Amino acid sequence: MTTAIRREAPHHNTLTCYTDFNCRLPECVARYTDWDRNRRTRQAEGTWNNLVDATPVREHIRRLMDAGVLPSRIAKASGIPLQSIRDLVGDGWRGFRYRTSPATAAKILAVTEADATPLHVDPTGTHRRLQALVAAGWPLTHIDRRLGYKRERMRKILNEKVILGSTEQLIAATYEELRALKPERHGVPKCYAHQARRRAAAKRWAPPSYWDKYPDAIDDQHFEPMYGVSRREIVAQDAHWIMRTTGLDKSATAARLGVDKSYIDHAFRDHPQYAPKAAA
Template sequence: MTTAVREAPHHRNLTCYTDYSCRRPECVERYTNWDRDRIARHAEGTWNNLVDAEPVRQHLLALEAADVLPNRIAKAAGIPLQTVRDFTSPRTRGRRYRTSPATAEKILAVTAADATPLYVDPTGTHRRLQALVAAGWPLIHIDRRLGYKRERMRKILAEKVVLGSTEKLVAATYEELRSLKPERHGVPKLYVQQAKQRAAARRWAPPSYWDQYPDGIDDPDFEPMYGVTRRQIVAQDANELMRYCGLDRYGAAERLGVHKSYLDHAFREFPEYALETAA
């Protein structure tokens, strides 16, 4: 069975071109400019001109000691979250001991004031709470661990913005609880099961899913595909191809490696993705 081609979650860096075969004109131009710069720097002998990463690591540790979250540092510096983590507490790769001058400059320029806004986008906070529920932690028990009154976490899940201090608190609690078994820490098994069922019904992704997309958890443009069926993925991707690439149903189905009848079925099952102009 041919796997459906996924559309890039966003079009702001090189990954949509390199990892998702995106060929939008602006994305092709971004990659072309990067490649041209790479070739020029190779010719100058400066492409692999790396520097000691220890000053960067010490700067990051100082920011973390000031309660600045890694995701806020990454956003302020304009670099991927995993890049920040690699300097201090990497999970999947070894600690970074060398880095590019550009990356070092971006991180060293970040101050605690730059990375600690009063109000922040709630995406990361919502997803971390949802992930904990998916791991079996009821919201009421998260309330208790954070010292909040009952229903506070439920209200936060409905907020359009959250306080920066709330984001910090939830992120710290997420790191504390994400690998723990709730039933071993005072949560009755019945409540654990109910929390998991509630999360499954809402397709809330667990921590193990977000481990695969460390930059996605805080990115409002990243669309988590956890619990989504292949037919829904095909319907979504076909919708994107037809809207942005001008393909009809036959062309979209061929690009996705499925028969047109499969795409028709997908559109019937998920009519919100079907286009009126589809052939």
């Protein structure tokens, strides 16, 4: 038995699913083929690396940030990956980006403060940021106090289906401020920090270090975080998805996942919520 597991892509609207997750859905193959054909054509014409000075783009991003618009919101409004936004302003782990493509520049320059700060937003990213801070040892009551909110406000936000855009920005800014700090050195008693971490672990809330690996996924409601999930549960989830969407039986599904059929049997036994009603 091998240990290789093919993970499904978190989304299918960029080239990532094809290049990083080996996705071969027809529409994703067509998207990559079109991109590659365009790349080859532009390389032959000598226009593939036709980059422009990123200074106007960087200044525009900084003006938006000075107005209170967070990089994550700029990324969402422009459709540009968050890491690319960070790189352009010199806050990325890959270094400072001095040039960018005309298409990227146009998308970012088209973002206005009004576009980037809607009245109401999906709370997925806000929930995950609060959960991550708890996983790092920040009790919700301490976050309440830092934001000047009444007690239990953060707990209520975690249960809300829609939140204000201004609330999202405030909590995202607080997340950026606290994510790398040790709570015990900033006013949180050690016992309370320990309780917060235990609570997060019990709920399998991912810490900031997990989201650092997926910077564009924290706001993506279609991305399913796998933090704290056992290998056997992952296999059960993947097998369920494959069998439901492709009609393959357990033997064929096991071959696709690179595991024995008996491993899928054990995975469904331990996690019956994923077992098909009529598994082959």
